[in-house]
Amino acid sequence: MVRVTSKRQFTIPKAYFDKLRLGDTVKCYLEGERLVLEPVREDSFWDFSTDILRSLIAEGYQGETLLAEFEARKRKALQALGSMVEEARKEAQAGKGQPADAVFRELLGEDDV
Missing domain, CATH: 1.20.5 (Single alpha-helices involved in coiled-coils or other helix-helix interfaces)
Incomplete structure (x- = not known):
């Protein structure tokens, strides 16, 4: 469990940060009632394919x-x-x-x- 500050910030536990090899930027989105953070690789930062596909699948x-x-x-x-x-x-x-x-x-x- 992590604490959220009054500025809506929290610290990612080091073990998770290291295991996912997170950099300065993460992709953040809602999945149901969950907040999901995904690593962003330099070469995929401007690739919106996953976001587009997720929306299209949700639309049927x-x-x-x-x-x-x-x-x-x-x-x-x-x-x-x-x-x-x-x-x-x-x-x-x-x-x-x-x-x-x-x-x-x-x-x-x-x-x-």
């Missing part, structure tokens, strides 16, 4: 329609990511931008990031 896709919808959504995700990067570049060059907490609030749709 199967077989060839699963494959077709997966390809379509992955393509859209990569296009959206490219657009976000380009927009961020333009804002940075213009001296504009948003604080990190505002960006996370917008991305996650949460008021209490």
Whole structure:
């Protein structure tokens, strides 16, 4: 059991951290009533395949329609990511931008990031 601070933070026990070879970033998502943390490998940080497939399976896709919808959504995700990067570049060059907490609030749709 671990303690959660008032800032919603907790320490991953060293034995778990070492066994999973965790780095500076972990993937975090809900699975039912569980909070799941997964290691993120450098080469897979920007690969949303697992997230897309998890959503499609939950939506009931199967077989060839699963494959077709997966390809379509992955393509859209990569296009959206490219657009976000380009927009961020333009804002940075213009001296504009948003604080990190505002960006996370917008991305996650949460008021209490």
